[in-house]
Amino acid sequence: METGSRENPEAAGVEPAWTGLPPGLLRMRRWLLAVWLGLLTAATGVLLGVFAGPVWAAFALLPLALLTGGWVMVERNWRSWRYAERADDLLISRGVLWRELTVVPYGRMQLVEVTSGPVERHFGLASVQLHTAAAATDATIPGLDPVEAERLRDRLTELGQARSAGL
Amino acid sequence: MTAPGVDGAVREKAAVTERRLHPVTPLRRAWAPVTVIIGWALHDPDQAQRQLTRLTTTTLLIALAVFVPAAALYGFLTWWFTHFAVTDTELRIRTGLLYRRAAHIRLERIQAVDVTQPLLARIAGVAKLKLDVIGADKKDELAFLGADEARTLRAELLARAAGFAPETAHEVGEAPAQELLRTPPGVLAVSLVLTGATWGTLAAALCVPPLIWLATDSVWTVLAVGLPLLGAAGASSVGRFVAEYDWTVAESPDGLRIDRGLLDRVHETVPPGRVQTVRIVEPLLWRRRGWVRVELDVAGSANSMLLPVAPREIAEAVIARVLPGVTVPPSLSRPPRRAGRCLPLWWRGYGIAVTDTVFASRHGLLRRRLALVPHAKVQSVRLAQGPWRRAWRLADVHVDTGANKTVTARLRDAEEAAELLRGQAERSRTGRRDARPDRWMAQP
Numbered sequence: 001m002e003t004g005s006r007e008n009p010e011a012a013g014v015e016p017a018w019t020g021l022p023p024g025l026l027r028m029r030r031w032l033l034a035v036w037l038g039l040l041t042a043a044t045g046v047l048l049g050v051f052a053g054p055v056w057a058a059f060a061l062l063p064l065a066l067l068t069g070g071w072v073m074v075e076r077n078w079r080s081w082r083y084a085e086r087a088d089d090l091l092i093s094r095g096v097l098w099r100e101l102t103v104v105p106y107g108r109m110q111l112v113e114v115t116s117g118p119v120e121r122h123f124g125l126a127s128v129q130l131h132t133a134a135a136a137t138d139a140t141i142p143g144l145d146p147v148e149a150e151r152l153r154d155r156l157t158e159l160g161q162a163r164s165a166g167l
Numbered sequence: 168m169t170a171p172g173v174d175g176a177v178r179e180k181a182a183v184t185e186r187r188l189h190p191v192t193p194l195r196r197a198w199a200p201v202t203v204i205i206g207w208a209l210h211d212p213d214q215a216q217r218q219l220t221r222l223t224t225t226t227l228l229i230a231l232a233v234f235v236p237a238a239a240l241y242g243f244l245t246w247w248f249t250h251f252a253v254t255d256t257e258l259r260i261r262t263g264l265l266y267r268r269a270a271h272i273r274l275e276r277i278q279a280v281d282v283t284q285p286l287l288a289r290i291a292g293v294a295k296l297k298l299d300v301i302g303a304d305k306k307d308e309l310a311f312l313g314a315d316e317a318r319t320l321r322a323e324l325l326a327r328a329a330g331f332a333p334e335t336a337h338e339v340g341e342a343p344a345q346e347l348l349r350t351p352p353g354v355l356a357v358s359l360v361l362t363g364a365t366w367g368t369l370a371a372a373l374c375v376p377p378l379i380w381l382a383t384d385s386v387w388t389v390l391a392v393g394l395p396l397l398g399a400a401g402a403s404s405v406g407r408f409v410a411e412y413d414w415t416v417a418e419s420p421d422g423l424r425i426d427r428g429l430l431d432r433v434h435e436t437v438p439p440g441r442v443q444t445v446r447i448v449e450p451l452l453w454r455r456r457g458w459v460r461v462e463l464d465v466a467g468s469a470n471s472m473l474l475p476v477a478p479r480e481i482a483e484a485v486i487a488r489v490l491p492g493v494t495v496p497p498s499l500s501r502p503p504r505r506a507g508r509c510l511p512l513w514w515r516g517y518g519i520a521v522t523d524t525v526f527a528s529r530h531g532l533l534r535r536r537l538a539l540v541p542h543a544k545v546q547s548v549r550l551a552q553g554p555w556r557r558a559w560r561l562a563d564v565h566v567d568t569g570a571n572k573t574v575t576a577r578l579r580d581a582e583e584a585a586e587l588l589r590g591q592a593e594r595s596r597t598g599r600r601d602a603r604p605d606r607w608m609a610q611p
Binding site: 088089097098099100101102103104105107108132133134135136137138139 | 565
């Protein structure tokens with residue numbers, strides 16, 4: 001499958017050691033997708049079938065198509081997410097069609113946040129979010145293993161303190 | 168009132184002298200109910216007139232007898248319960264009658280200090296002192312202080328923020344300032360005449376009300392639309408002239424001084440190393456005269472103007488003082504020709520340059536804007552590429568700064584963009600090394 005991760009815009013220089021995301025995020029997103037769109041398919045099919053006739057129930061195929069399309073897209077998106085800890089900065093790369101590569105020097109980090117919602121916790125996942133003094137910095141790594149998330153948080157905090165530069 | 172124990176403990180521990188604001192301050196608060204009533208009357212004139220005719224002299228007198236002392240008492244109490252103190256590292260403000268609020272502002276984190284004097288305050292001989300700190304809100308201002316007191320307090324705050332020894336900080340006094348530029352009123356007036364916004368709002372104010380009159384025949388609608396338009400036209404022409412009158416930029420060891428205003432005088436101070444980005448704006452009609460406007464971004468500050476109008480060479484000289492060691496790059500590299508497929512015509516306005524000290528990016532075709540970011544102020548770098556850009560092997564590079572402004576190099580060649588991203592990350596990391604410390608007078 002063609003994914004964003006194979007041909008990367010950084011290929012010219014020294015290739016950093018990229019880390020992908022564990023499969024938990026893919027599982028969670030597919031599960032959410034299946035639950036919501038499955039419910040929608042069933043609801044559309046049943047309601048239209050009962051009230052408008054069986055022909056109209058064919059509209060239920062629409063969410064079903066979305067579900068199959070989404071099934072593939074979610075995987076591509078999951079594959080595109082990766083991050084690399086370099087000596088002095090953190091790289092986060094993501095996106096399939098709209099690609100984005102973010103570089104945050106450790107010294108500019110103001111705050112490292114580990115969050116985990118109820119659904120994420122059920123799948124054993126946690127997100128790491130970095131904040132710098134610029135609100136536009138959108139450096140989030142979703143769907144990490146909680147142990148890895150905490151390791152990353154501690155390491156980033158440590159590096160951030162060592163190289164602290166502030167504004 | 169809320170927690171007397173805590174309050175007492177704080178007072179015992181901090182052996183600092185607390186001061187009150189100038190006694191004129193309560194009068195400022197007394198205006199509040201009056202402005203509310205005026206605002207209501209303007210908002211709903213019919214209703215106001217009907218209510219007024221119903222009122223008798225006695226009710227009016229009773230209302231006055233209740234309202235004015237209540238407002239005066241409120242003003243007096245807020246003044247009485249507001250204290251401030253300067254310690255070695257902090258400015259402390261304690262305020263609040265029912266809801267207590269104590270703000271401790273760390274002096275080395277001060278981004279800018281403003282002393283403003285509105286017209287009435289000038290007559291009363293008082294001034295407002297405002298501190299810009301990242302993440303703090305507008306409440307952290309000291310209004311009002313005596314004019315001289317405000318000036319000495321500013322000098323003291325800056326001296327302490329600069330890292331002078333605590334014992335000598337209040338004796339350092341005003342740092343000597345060296346004037347860099349003063350805008351003549353004539354040039355300012357001409358520059359406003361040559362600005363599109365002035366004529367646009369004026370044309371709207373003159374054309375829209377007659378059209379509405381033709382359409383509706385209602386005086387109130389015409390007034391309701393025409394007055395705000397006239398106000399906007401006035402604000403963008405006369406208002407700007409009055410606000411930017413006698414614009415003086417000076418340099419002192421405490422940083423950049425900006426003094427301005429015809430009626431309301433404003434004195435801003437931006438300590439060294441606080442400027443995050445500088446923008447050179449060049450409107451179309453100014454280009455023949457070689458004039459530019461210079462704007463700057465300081466984190467946590469609303470002030471954004473450095474020079475309202477100045478010849479280009481002088482503006483560049485001032486920028487060299489604001490961002491030490493920075494020269495405005497003379498030539499910029501344009502995006503490749505195929506960028507026209509993504510953004511026809513307008514792609515010609517884009518251009519970037521990277522020097523040892525700054526990242527510069529220009530955009531705009533008619534009104535050119537060149538943004539300069541010192542490498543040391545870059546917080547993060549992002550490379551973004553959508554499907555259409557990728558088809559043409561183009562990409563955008565965003566550079567985020569601490570003042571919540573993002574400077575973007577648009578439509579660069581994909582390989583060049585990747586190179587730019589890597590190089591910029593490297594430069595912003597190393598650029599910080601020779602930056603000055605937060606306490607700019609302290610010995611490293």
